[in-house]
Amino acid sequence: MIIFFTFDVIGEYTLFEENELELESGSQVSISDYLKIIYRRRWLIIITFLVVFGITCFVTFTTEPEYEASTTIMIKSTGAMERTLFEFDYMGAQTTLISNQIEILKSRTLAERVIKSLNLSDVRDSLNLFKPNEKGEYLSMRGMIGVIRGNMDVSHRKDTDIITLTYTSNSSFDAAFIANTIAEEFRSLNAEENSGELSELRNFVERQLEKKSEELKLSEDRLREFQEKEKLTSLDENTSELVNTLSGYEAKLEQAQIELRSNLELKKSLEQQLNERKETLSTDLSEISSGYLLSLQSQLAQAEAEKTKYMMAIQSEVQDASKQHFESRLKVYDERINALREKLNEEAKKISSSNMVSDPFQLSQQLLTQYLDVESKVKAGTATINALQEVVSEYGGRLNFLPEKTLELARLERKRKVDEETYVMLTQKLEETKIQAAAQSRNVHVIDQAIEPMAAVRPKTNMNIMLGVLIGLGLGIGLVFLMEYFDNSVKTSEELEAMGFNILASIPKIEMDKYEEKLESKLEKLGPIEGKRIEARLITHLDPKSPVAEAYRTLRTNLQFSKIDRQLKTILVTSSGPKEGKSTTAANLAIAMAQVGNKVVLVDADLRRPVIHSIFGIDKEDGVTNYLMGKNNFEETIKSTFHENLFIFTSGILPPNPSELLASQKMEQLLHKLNENFDTIILDSPPVIAVTDAAVLSTKVDGTILVVSSGQTNKDALGKAFNLLNSVNSKLLGVLLNGVDVKGLYGSYDYYYYHHYYTKPGKGMKRLKSS
Numbered sequence: 001m002i003i004f005f006t007f008d009v010i011g012e013y014t015l016f017e018e019n020e021l022e023l024e025s026g027s028q029v030s031i032s033d034y035l036k037i038i039y040r041r042r043w044l045i046i047i048t049f050l051v052v053f054g055i056t057c058f059v060t061f062t063t064e065p066e067y068e069a070s071t072t073i074m075i076k077s078t079g080a081m082e083r084t085l086f087e088f089d090y091m092g093a094q095t096t097l098i099s100n101q102i103e104i105l106k107s108r109t110l111a112e113r114v115i116k117s118l119n120l121s122d123v124r125d126s127l128n129l130f131k132p133n134e135k136g137e138y139l140s141m142r143g144m145i146g147v148i149r150g151n152m153d154v155s156h157r158k159d160t161d162i163i164t165l166t167y168t169s170n171s172s173f174d175a176a177f178i179a180n181t182i183a184e185e186f187r188s189l190n191a192e193e194n195s196g197e198l199s200e201l202r203n204f205v206e207r208q209l210e211k212k213s214e215e216l217k218l219s220e221d222r223l224r225e226f227q228e229k230e231k232l233t234s235l236d237e238n239t240s241e242l243v244n245t246l247s248g249y250e251a252k253l254e255q256a257q258i259e260l261r262s263n264l265e266l267k268k269s270l271e272q273q274l275n276e277r278k279e280t281l282s283t284d285l286s287e288i289s290s291g292y293l294l295s296l297q298s299q300l301a302q303a304e305a306e307k308t309k310y311m312m313a314i315q316s317e318v319q320d321a322s323k324q325h326f327e328s329r330l331k332v333y334d335e336r337i338n339a340l341r342e343k344l345n346e347e348a349k350k351i352s353s354s355n356m357v358s359d360p361f362q363l364s365q366q367l368l369t370q371y372l373d374v375e376s377k378v379k380a381g382t383a384t385i386n387a388l389q390e391v392v393s394e395y396g397g398r399l400n401f402l403p404e405k406t407l408e409l410a411r412l413e414r415k416r417k418v419d420e421e422t423y424v425m426l427t428q429k430l431e432e433t434k435i436q437a438a439a440q441s442r443n444v445h446v447i448d449q450a451i452e453p454m455a456a457v458r459p460k461t462n463m464n465i466m467l468g469v470l471i472g473l474g475l476g477i478g479l480v481f482l483m484e485y486f487d488n489s490v491k492t493s494e495e496l497e498a499m500g501f502n503i504l505a506s507i508p509k510i511e512m513d514k515y516e517e518k519l520e521s522k523l524e525k526l527g528p529i530e531g532k533r534i535e536a537r538l539i540t541h542l543d544p545k546s547p548v549a550e551a552y553r554t555l556r557t558n559l560q561f562s563k564i565d566r567q568l569k570t571i572l573v574t575s576s577g578p579k580e581g582k583s584t585t586a587a588n589l590a591i592a593m594a595q596v597g598n599k600v601v602l603v604d605a606d607l608r609r610p611v612i613h614s615i616f617g618i619d620k621e622d623g624v625t626n627y628l629m630g631k632n633n634f635e636e637t638i639k640s641t642f643h644e645n646l647f648i649f650t651s652g653i654l655p656p657n658p659s660e661l662l663a664s665q666k667m668e669q670l671l672h673k674l675n676e677n678f679d680t681i682i683l684d685s686p687p688v689i690a691v692t693d694a695a696v697l698s699t700k701v702d703g704t705i706l707v708v709s710s711g712q713t714n715k716d717a718l719g720k721a722f723n724l725l726n727s728v729n730s731k732l733l734g735v736l737l738n739g740v741d742v743k744g745l746y747g748s749y750d751y752y753y754y755h756h757y758y759t760k761p762g763k764g765m766k767r768l769k770s771s
Contacts, residue, residue: 037484038477040491040741045476052475056468065456069175070166071183072447075101101444102154102163105186111148113185115141118178127178128171152182162447172452179450187444202433204262209426216419223412246392247417253388254422260381263374270371296347297376300340301383307333308387344376490713493737499715502734504562504705505555507585508548509739510539537615540588540595541643547742549588555736556592562703562733570671570681570701571733572605574694576721577687580709581738583611586684589705594645598679601638603649605683605697607658610651612684616641623652628666634673647678658686663696671700688721698730705733710740 038045075098104110115129124130129147132138139147153166167179310329490496493503540549559568573586583606590602604612605624613620618639626632632652639648655661674681683701685694698704704725708718718735725732 036492038480041480041483044480044483045473048476048479049469049472052472053465053468056464056471060459060461060464060468063459064170066168066170066458067172067175067453067455068166068168068457069172069179069450069453070164070448071179071450073163073165073183073186074445074447075161075163076443076445098156098161098163101190102156104189105154105163105165105182106149106152108145108149110182110186110189111145112141113189114148114178114182115144117181117185121177121181123173123177126173128169128174129178148178148182151178165450167450168457172454172456176450176452180446183446183449187446190444202430204265205426205430205433208258209423209430212419212423212426216416216423219412219416219419223416226412244417247413247415247421249388249392250418251421251425253385253392254418255425256381256385256388258422258426260378260385263378263381267371267374267378270374296340296344297379300337300344300376301379303333303337303340304380305383305387307337308384308391341376345373347372487711488715489711490708490715490718490737491711492740495715496708496735496737499718504558504734504736505551506737506740507551507555507581508742509710510537510548510584537584538587538591540591544595549592552585552588552592553595555585555589556596559589559703559705559733568702568733569675569679570683570703572683572685572694572697572701572704572730573707574685574698574704574721575687575707575709576689576713576717578609578690580687580707580713582687582707583615583684585705585707585736585738586682587612587615590646590680590682591643593680593682594643597645599645599647599677600680600682601647601649601674601678603674603681603683604651605662605685605693607651607655607661607693608686608691610654612648613650616648618648618650620650621652623650624670625652625655625661627652627670628661628664629655649674659692659696662693668700688724689717695724695728695730698725699728701731703731703733706735708735708737710737712739 118124118127118129121127129139129144151168153168155164155166156162157164165179165183167175167182169175169178307330310333493506496503539546540552543549559571562568571589573582573589575582586602590600594600602612603624604610604620606612607625610620610623613623618641622632622637624637627634627637637649637652639650640646641648661667671681681701683697685697688694688706694704706718706721706725722732
């Protein structure tokens with residue numbers, strides 16, 4: 001625990017504990033304290049701000065502008081594979097469709113098509129994509145693909161089927177032209193893929209239609225030939241009704257068989273596509289179906305068969321059943337079948353979206369969903385065919401009881417009607433397929449084409465400049481407070497007071513270059529003293545009306561009143577470390593004392609690195625060391641100066657044992673002799689922490705001044721110096737805060753205004769009148 005002492009007005013000691021002082025001072029932090037910190041380090045803020053702002057401006061005004069052009073595309077789910085020949089849920093949910101289309105827009109395949117299209121366009125040579133770089137090199141196909149994909153952004157508008165495609169380029173024309181080219185190539189690619197999917201279905205229907213057309217013609221010819229030959233033109237009413245019913249069932253059976261063959265061909269095609277993407281499936285295709293899916297497929301097949309049998313039974317045996325009852329029962333079957341289909345669809349999607357599929361474009365997932373759906377349709381279709389075959393077999397047996405000629409006519413008539421109904425059905429499906437193909441080719445619609453942008457989106461000049469200002473100031477202020485946080489030096493008198501020290505005076509910083517230039521004429525008039533020049537640090541003598549000189553006079557006054565009960569004659573000036581201004585302080589204090597008529601002697605007791613002789617421009621020989629070693633008498637060592645009341649006792653030659661000399665009886669005799677001959681004796685000593693010289697001398701004087709350099713003296717070092725002085729019972733008069741940068745202290749205006757007002761006659765009056 002560091003203990004500090006301070007003096008009250010009567011010179012008594014007051015004890016403080018460091019932790020108590022820190023708590024007290026911490027609670028008194030105000031906005032003005034922060035403003036002082038900012039003002040003191042304002043140059044760091046200014047430099048940081050200028051650097052950041054300069055870099056921001058440089059980057060902003062040298063960055064090549066970027067333009068964005070956007071086009072909006074609508075993806076319509078026309079159900080080309082949703083409601084094809086057999087009404088499969090072929091394309092999946094619309095959300096999956098949109099996601100797939102976005103991935104296709106970002107794909108390498110589309111980028112290649114775009115580049116090929118741009119290469120064939122009339123404006124090819126004006127596009128930056130095909131221009132050489134600074135080295136004269138052209139982009140490769142891989143490089144151009146990377147540029148197209150990297151500069152493109154695709155987003156989906158929520159709750160809509162709209163996609164926004166945005167392309168960025170250094171040219172406004174390029175941005176709009178390439179964006180529109182991408183949209184057009186995407187539409188073309190989509191149309192080609194959809195037409196390819198439907199072409200297989202259309203080809204199948206056309207093949208079946210052509211086959212059925214020949215069969216219908218053949219059955220019509222045979223019926224006509226038989227009628228002409230046997231002279232039978234029609235069947236009786238009962239037989240005709242039986243033939244019509246049977247032919248209707250046979251037509252349904254044939255339609256179901258055609259559907260089954262179509263499903264089998266589709267299943268085979270999907271298997272082939274999935275096998276080509278075998279690397280995206282972690283499980284073999286034959287092992288993908290789950291037990292629950294197989295159960296659902298069996299239930300659906302059974303429900304389809306039961307519905308078919310019920311319809312056949314109602315139409316043949318319960319002809320008088322009410323229409324309402326018939327429709328209600330069919331509705332129950334339909335609801336059950338639809339529920340099973342939904343469960344099957346959900347289970348198929350669940351399986352296909354599991355970890356068995358690892359396709360970034362979700363194409364294998366989509367194909368697998370379709371495959372599982374078609375597999376369910378095959379099983380349901382097989383069950384329906386079996387049910388229809390039973391009905392057809394039953395009704396066919398009834399015809400066997402007819403006469404031979406009537407039976408043959410019935411069979412020919414039945415075959416013609418079956419072929420006719422099947423032909424009509426296929427014709428309708430072919431037309432539906434054509435319509436769907438036309439609609440599917442237009443499921444990608446460009447709503448708004450991209451137009452050439454008028455202004456660049458980057459760089460955002462105004463925003464960048466604003467950010468540069470904010471970041472520059474913020475970073476500068478942040479650095480200031482960061483440095484302040486790690487800076488443990490004493491900077492203000494308030495900090496010393498918070499630590500419990502008595503402040504004797506605060507000395508403003510002496511700008512040596514400024515004062516040397518200002519006082520050049522005065523230094524020349526003074527002339528050399530023993531061949532040396534007087535340093536400009538003697539500001540109290542050279543510029544007595546300056547703020548610095550006034551501060552030293554304040555120190556003199558405070559020392560005069562610090563001891564009322566006894567005279568203060570011998571004063572030791574020291575510091576915690578080197579280069580804190582103790583020698584300058586000692587010299588100017590001696591001058592200030594001499595200026596009021598006191599006979600003052602300044603003793604350079606720093607026998608290790610003496611500087612007093614250089615400040616006053618005199619030789620250091622024949623000084624303290626010479627006298628203590630008996631080589632010179634008292635009168636020979638005392639040197640006069642430019643002031644009649646000021647004398648210098650230099651250090652003399654540098655001894656090998658300074659501490660022993662200063663602690664000797666001879667030193668005490670010297671101080672006693674100086675007391676007899678001078679009114680005030682001021683001793684300049686080495687730093688306290690470095691050597692013991694100052695601690696030794698502090699016990700031989702009336703009081704000690706501890707010099708603290710603003711912004712340099714470490715608080716820990718200051719505490720250590722105090723402890724060393726306190727350990728030898730030295731009489732610490734207080735501390736002097738030296739080198740205060742008053743220009744860097746926010747709130748110091750009043751002091752300078754009043755000081756200049758009273759030290760420069762007429763100036764203040766002129767300003768007052770002018771205001």
